[in-house]
Amino acid sequence: MSETPLLKVSGVSKFYGSRIGCQDVSFDLWPGEVLAIVGESGSGKTTLLNCLSTRLMPSAGSVEYRMRDGNFRDLYHMSEAERRFLMRTDWGFVHQNPADGLRMTVSAGANVGERLMAVGDRHYGKIRETATDWLGRVEISADRIDDQPRAFSGGMRQRLQIARNLVTGPRLVFMDEPTGGLDVSVQARLLDLVRGLVNDLGLSAIVVTHDLAVARLLSHRMMVMKDGHVIEQGLTDRVLDDPREPYTQLLVSSILQV
Amino acid sequence: MATPLVVSEVSKSFIMHLRDGIKLPVVNDVSSSVAGGECVVLGGPSGIGKSSILKMLYGNYAVDAGQILVNHREKIVDIAAADPRTIIEVRRHTMGYVSQFLRTVPRVAAVDVVAEPLVARGIDAAEAKDKAVELLARLNLPRELWSLPPATFSGGEQQRVNIARGFITSHRILLLDEPTASLDATNRRVVIEMIAAKKAEGVAMLGIFHDEEVREAVADRILDVSAFSPRKAVAA
Amino acid sequence: MSADLATYNFAYLDEQTKRMIRRAILKAIAIPGYQVPFASREMPMPYGWGTGGVQVTAAIIGPDDVLKVIDQGADDTTNAVSIRAFFQKVASVAVTTHTKDATIIQTRHRIPEQKLTEGQVLVYQVPIPEPLRFLEPRETETRKMHALEEYGLMHVKLYEDIAHNGRISKTYAYPVKVDGRYVMDPSPTPKFDNPKMHMSDALQLFGAGREKRIYAVPPHTEVVSLDFEDHPFEIQTFEQDCALCGAHGVYLDEVVLDDQGGRMFVCSDTDHCEDRRDHGHVGEMLAPNKEAAE
Numbered sequence A: 001m002s003e004t005p006l007l008k009v010s011g012v013s014k015f016y017g018s019r020i021g022c023q024d025v026s027f028d029l030w031p032g033e034v035l036a037i038v039g040e041s042g043s044g045k046t047t048l049l050n051c052l053s054t055r056l057m058p059s060a061g062s063v064e065y066r067m068r069d070g071n072f073r074d075l076y077h078m079s080e081a082e083r084r085f086l087m088r089t090d091w092g093f094v095h096q097n098p099a100d101g102l103r104m105t106v107s108a109g110a111n112v113g114e115r116l117m118a119v120g121d122r123h124y125g126k127i128r129e130t131a132t133d134w135l136g137r138v139e140i141s142a143d144r145i146d147d148q149p150r151a152f153s154g155g156m157r158q159r160l161q162i163a164r165n166l167v168t169g170p171r172l173v174f175m176d177e178p179t180g181g182l183d184v185s186v187q188a189r190l191l192d193l194v195r196g197l198v199n200d201l202g203l204s205a206i207v208v209t210h211d212l213a214v215a216r217l218l219s220h221r222m223m224v225m226k227d228g229h230v231i232e233q234g235l236t237d238r239v240l241d242d243p244r245e246p247y248t249q250l251l252v253s254s255i256l257q258v
Numbered sequence B: 001m002a003t004p005l006v007v008s009e010v011s012k013s014f015i016m017h018l019r020d021g022i023k024l025p026v027v028n029d030v031s032s033s034v035a036g037g038e039c040v041v042l043g044g045p046s047g048i049g050k051s052s053i054l055k056m057l058y059g060n061y062a063v064d065a066g067q068i069l070v071n072h073r074e075k076i077v078d079i080a081a082a083d084p085r086t087i088i089e090v091r092r093h094t095m096g097y098v099s100q101f102l103r104t105v106p107r108v109a110a111v112d113v114v115a116e117p118l119v120a121r122g123i124d125a126a127e128a129k130d131k132a133v134e135l136l137a138r139l140n141l142p143r144e145l146w147s148l149p150p151a152t153f154s155g156g157e158q159q160r161v162n163i164a165r166g167f168i169t170s171h172r173i174l175l176l177d178e179p180t181a182s183l184d185a186t187n188r189r190v191v192i193e194m195i196a197a198k199k200a201e202g203v204a205m206l207g208i209f210h211d212e213e214v215r216e217a218v219a220d221r222i223l224d225v226s227a228f229s230p231r232k233a234v235a236a
Numbered sequence C: 001m002s003a004d005l006a007t008y009n010f011a012y013l014d015e016q017t018k019r020m021i022r023r024a025i026l027k028a029i030a031i032p033g034y035q036v037p038f039a040s041r042e043m044p045m046p047y048g049w050g051t052g053g054v055q056v057t058a059a060i061i062g063p064d065d066v067l068k069v070i071d072q073g074a075d076d077t078t079n080a081v082s083i084r085a086f087f088q089k090v091a092s093v094a095v096t097t098h099t100k101d102a103t104i105i106q107t108r109h110r111i112p113e114q115k116l117t118e119g120q121v122l123v124y125q126v127p128i129p130e131p132l133r134f135l136e137p138r139e140t141e142t143r144k145m146h147a148l149e150e151y152g153l154m155h156v157k158l159y160e161d162i163a164h165n166g167r168i169s170k171t172y173a174y175p176v177k178v179d180g181r182y183v184m185d186p187s188p189t190p191k192f193d194n195p196k197m198h199m200s201d202a203l204q205l206f207g208a209g210r211e212k213r214i215y216a217v218p219p220h221t222e223v224v225s226l227d228f229e230d231h232p233f234e235i236q237t238f239e240q241d242c243a244l245c246g247a248h249g250v251y252l253d254e255v256v257l258d259d260q261g262g263r264m265f266v267c268s269d270t271d272h273c274e275d276r277r278d279h280g281h282v283g284e285m286l287a288p289n290k291e292a293a294e
């Protein structure tokens, strides 16, 4: 068991004027760990995720990330160039709406290959081979490689977005409602796929969802948010089976079976 | 070798915030231990707290007070105070759990559900699958079901998948919550044999068995949970 | 005196404006391939007619300069003729069609076949200066990508080309990396001319009027066309020789001769072609044996 966290989050707060986005969030994320952030709409999940992934600058707090060389770097004090490099190599970000994370007007193959080209791969044949392999892993048939995502269903787009993010072998993936907006059977397939990939690749992931079944299936650990605060956190099974806070009990009791 | 599992003065209650915050005491001062090769059976009437004890041991329920000491890779871990990733680690390598009901994962074939705990330990997928097939065959699960997701299986079929999944690893501690409840006599006997084999391997087991035949066959000792019930006066 | 007042300032633009443009040019030379914004002025011609190039030329031209203007390689097209006339009128400079005699060559589309020399300036008229534009419409984002040297997208475009056509089919505005740093669009030059930009002895200036950008490649600067290891950059080759002067390995234009499908290929660089013919080179069309056969 690795003895150093991958991410050290301390006192992260984000205010929109006088409104609280999220407040005073602290936790460590360990290698191979999947953390679910749950809570009702407007509770601050996306705000927190965006702060953690440096897509938003928080009003206060710090996030330290362990780089591949083993040294911790404070994300908010990195240069923008370094942060963007991290984002397209060592990290992934899966958006709820695939159109936000894909280039809709270039082929599926190029969508997957872009990160490879961005880090300097210059062999067309190898890029295409890797893209084909990844399409297979997300269950998109190889003969769709030259089609644009515009021609794909919602579920396919989401799987393409995942392949595009994982192709560089990131160590940390952020996901914002990855199954939102998909119908139930498509969701199940996607979840199963994500679960398999996360296990196989030993990824760490932070997944925002309001679906407790998704959290149960994907995550080891869970954080419950309400009004911008983390009100309860712990082992996913524990939070769902033995919720301590009144709000968490309400949340768990208001769904059928997780 | 240290005792695999020691439970010391464990108490548990639930506070029901949605029902005016009433406090529901479940168990008080549970103390016991399970030695390697021993099968201890939790006894007592329905609702007394047997499953709750197993769930605390496995980390699904929080503990109000006390310690749950597990010998994990020659180190003592207190489950009652462990952080999530330590519990995950203990589950992966040391402590298995066969729940009353299988939690099905969509689209995953029965054989892969069974093999998963081995794969999670880093064992080669093909080898894990061989072992899964062997167990499913032993439990008489019809061959045509192996490659199907268990969501549509009967209660007894699901339970056998669940047992196979729990027994596939060589975890040194195994928690069993009524694993034979919906099995027929033949398969009950298979499970009895499998438990005997685990005992012979030195596995420490703590289980709940309502079926008298099974209980007689596997129990080295019965731990009466009523003794820890804050409501024992009522229960008795 | 009063006659003077009624005329234009030298080279049409006022001195203030020329200084502003020169500052932008100096900055562009200092950062090869970087697009410098400038306050583009209204010119007495519509956008798309080379207003960016005209402003650059106007800012650098002096009374002793000799100006050549080409469009599609030709000195005699409407656009070239009118720009040349414009500078004759507003700067009274000498003009030429001979590449070797010119000190400033303003061009749209081509780089002369004859190797440019030290002291010459090639001014390009550019319609779309931003090579990343077609995949990333946000200006703020493309500027950031240049600043952070994030050029993966350029290869995405080339990848698409190969995926759909089996090869890099882009023939014009083929992206280059300048001095190992900035990716630049030499639009709308044919890729045939890209190698001529590399380590050129001449100064190359690019002006985009509508988009208000100036960029430059100083003399002796590395200019590398982007490509893949297994799909290396290559220029167009022409099977034919020039029908008029017999030149081989030059950029040819197709000329339709009649409506029976008759056509011929001739040098796109008209000065180069004339110069060769003056030196006795003869193509198939003008060959004596052909005349004899007729």
Ligand SMILES: Nc1ncnc2c1ncn2[C@@H]1O[C@H](COP(=O)(O)OP(=O)(O)OP(=O)(O)O)[C@@H](O)[C@H]1O
Residues within 6 Å of the ligand: A241, A242, B014, B024, B026, B045, B046, B047, B048, B049, B050, B051, B052, B053
């Ligand atoms: N998550 C929970 N929240 C609230 N109360 C609970 C929870 N889990 C169990 N209880 C209560 O705790 C008590 C013990 O339940 P438990 O499931 O441990 O009983 P058991 O001994 O396993 O019974 P059975 O033999 O019927 O399975 C019961 O009163 C039950 O209602």
Ligand SMILES: Nc1ncnc2c1ncn2[C@@H]1O[C@H](COP(=O)(O)OP(=O)(O)O)[C@@H](O)[C@H]1O
Residues within 6 Å of the ligand: A016, A019, A020, A021, A022, A039, A040, A041, A042, A043, A044, A045, A046, A047, A048
């Ligand atoms: N850009 C913004 N400007 C102002 N308020 C915002 C902005 N983004 C989010 N909020 C507010 O912050 C709170 C948390 O929002 P958000 O993080 O989007 O929640 P969630 O993802 O949990 O639905 C809400 O009250 C929301 O209205």
Ligand SMILES: [Mg+2]
Residues within 6 Å of the ligand: A045, A046, A047
């Ligand atoms: Mg949200």
Ligand SMILES: [Mg+2]
Residues within 6 Å of the ligand: B050, B051, B052
């Ligand atoms: Mg029970």
Ligand SMILES: [Zn+2]
Residues within 6 Å of the ligand: C242, C243, C244, C245, C246, C247, C266, C267, C272, C273, C274, C276
């Ligand atoms: Zn010619």
